[in-house]
Amino acid sequence: MSKPLTTELDLQIACEFDNLPSLEKFAVWANKVLSQYRDESELTIVIADEEQSQQLNNDYRGKNKPTNVLSFEFEAPPGIELPLVGDLIICPAIVLAEANEQEKTFHDHFAHMVIHGCLHLLGFDHIKEEDANEMESIEKQLLADLGIADPYRDDI
Numbered sequence: 001m002s003k004p005l006t007t008e009l010d011l012q013i014a015c016e017f018d019n020l021p022s023l024e025k026f027a028v029w030a031n032k033v034l035s036q037y038r039d040e041s042e043l044t045i046v047i048a049d050e051e052q053s054q055q056l057n058n059d060y061r062g063k064n065k066p067t068n069v070l071s072f073e074f075e076a077p078p079g080i081e082l083p084l085v086g087d088l089i090i091c092p093a094i095v096l097a098e099a100n101e102q103e104k105t106f107h108d109h110f111a112h113m114v115i116h117g118c119l120h121l122l123g124f125d126h127i128k129e130e131d132a133n134e135m136e137s138i139e140k141q142l143l144a145d146l147g148i149a150d151p152y153r154d155d156i
Contacts, residue, residue: 007031008042008083015049017092021107029114032142034085037122044087045114053091068094069113071120088117104151108143112151115142 009027013020021029026045034041048056053066060070074086090113099109119135126132140150 005031005035006038006040007034008040010042010044012044012046014046014052015092017047019106020047020092021110025107025111026114029111029146030118032146033115033118033138034122036142038083038085040083042082042084043118043121046087046089048089048091050091050093053089053094056089066091066094068098069117071117073121073123085118086121088114088121090114090117102151104149108148109151111146111148112139112143115139 005027007027007030009023009030011023011026030041030043030045034043050066053070054064056070057067058064060072061067068091070089072087072089074082074084076082076084090110092110095109095113096106098104099106102109104112116135116139119138124131124135124138126135136152140152143149143151
């Protein structure tokens with residue numbers, strides 16, 4: 001039995017793109033991960049074009065190319081408790097290209113990007129191999145719970 005939705009989601013569509021997942025799907029995917037770690041949470045997901053993704057990736061990560069998902073964790077001032085976890089910027093053109101390249105469905109790969117991004121917002125990372133293994137294990141389990149195949153199956 002799935003947990004009730006405890007994630008308040010603000011979905012902002014900043015570019016035109018065909019076949020985007022519904023607000024309900026985004027909410028289920030985000031809640032799937034955030035509800036494991038928070039009693040309640042607030043999240044903004046922005047659907048951005050390649051130009052905006054590239055600009056943000058360059059400004060914040062020093063990588064001058066568009067990317068699938070960027071995570072911007074919210075840091076509350078000391079002594080302030082808020083349910084806001086942060087923002088995800090997702091580029092559907094990159095998600096679609098990767099899904100086609102990796103022979104996954106567009107929406108399954110989108111689910112992975114939402115879960116992956118939310119884990120970053122919660123402090124997970126994949127720079128060190130040990131941390132990457134932990135993060136990937138969590139992603140695989142959450143996606144499996146949603147009926148989505150192992151996104152790392154080609155890496156085995």
